[in-house]
Amino acid sequence: MDMLPPTDPSPWLPFESRRRARDEKREAVLRAAVALFLEQGYHRATLNEVAERLNITKPALYNYFRGKDEILFECWAMGQERVDDLIAGIDAEGGAGLVKLRKLVRAYAEVMATDFGASLVRFDVRDLSEKNAEVVRAAKRSIDHTFRGYITEGISDGSIKPCDAKLAAFAIAGSLNWIGHWYRSDGPLSPKAISEEFADRLTEGLARRPAAGKTRARLSR
Amino acid sequence: MDMLPPTDPSPWLPFESRRRARDEKREAVLRAAVALFLEQGYHRATLNEVAERLNITKPALYNYFRGKDEILFECWAMGQERVDDLIAGIDAEGGAGLVKLRKLVRAYAEVMATDFGASLVRFDVRDLSEKNAEVVRAAKRSIDHTFRGYITEGISDGSIKPCDAKLAAFAIAGSLNWIGHWYRSDGPLSPKAISEEFADRLTEGLARRPAAGKTRARLSR
């Protein structure tokens, strides 16, 4: 599969394909690791078992990562990437503060219902190297800053009624982060249902004027 | 100190005072342990350091507890006791669903700002023995049940507008539980300020008719 035109003389292609294969294996490690870390908790999970699930042995993992804590960090980074993308998308679209906040709540809720998303809130910063821990802390501050920013924007543009932006952001982000602790993919609630309900529930108290139409309808369902 | 009337012939007093001294030491262990577990995380915290903080040595701890996981469980139990009391108090007073919910939110928020309260959400059930883990899981279900119960009550009695009680309870409890993750006693926010703001913020979206008077005033502060 993935046959190349034999006429292509580029000597870089084999090199590239090798690198891709390596990256795929690297990511497979992360997927196995994040699942196990969430299942058992970071400290109870062993690299032996991560390797076992991939049909390899522990030392093979060290071809891709420097140690257990780096695997943890990279799992976290996968989730963080999704959040960064999501925020970049919202900022690109623009709109009133309340609108952006709603989009953020909805998208963030769905990320929390994934393994890499949950890793953002279920992993402990203290398990990382000091260097990586600082990266994580900075990212957490940045997310909080985004929530708070949308709220203050909304207050300025009139879409959100005056309130303590800091505590409002804490309340909303708390609700969302908690999803990472209770959501189970084999449970009765779908990520879609959760994100929709949360988008309404967490912002309805903030809206300057009660939303009308479809939002109301959904609420009284 | 604590001199007893020498005329008192009761042979039980010395016994009682000994038992009290023992209980006090037991609790001192729990206070030191919960603080350390929260500071460092359960797995990084060592019994040696718990003991060191109490000016004793590790084996002395085994006079009061069967093992590390039992200490963890007892820390959790201390927090749970506070929550149980708080709910019992609210149920005793009675009132509309929304009123009870507001009381619960406020009091629960304040508990979350204590060490034993935070232990309710920052400790991992998987670190406990299967027997104790089941006790914890049952208690968690019970708290969720209480939140959900107040909401459905409120919907019945008209104080809360119709909504999905299950998800509303998740959203509120999530916000509150998250306090245990970010609150720092040396931070700028007082437990009182947090609990008041959260009581408003988390219930304002649920109220059938917008609250008037002091609540409004506080919101626009």
Add this chain to the structure above:
DNA sequence: ACTTTTTATTACCCATGGGTAATATACGGA
């Protein structure tokens, strides 16, 4: 075919920290 690089394995090291046995010390009761 041969050499080199990458990737994996087997076998091991060893720091950590929960838990225990043997023993000493403080203390209340007679």
Add this chain to the structure above:
DNA sequence: TCCGTATATTACCCATGGGTAATAAAAAGT
């Protein structure tokens, strides 16, 4: 004063699991 119990200490055991040689097997390059 002596005894028994509760409480502490010192010294140790040992399972666990992250991490590291030394080495083999596979793949790529020439």
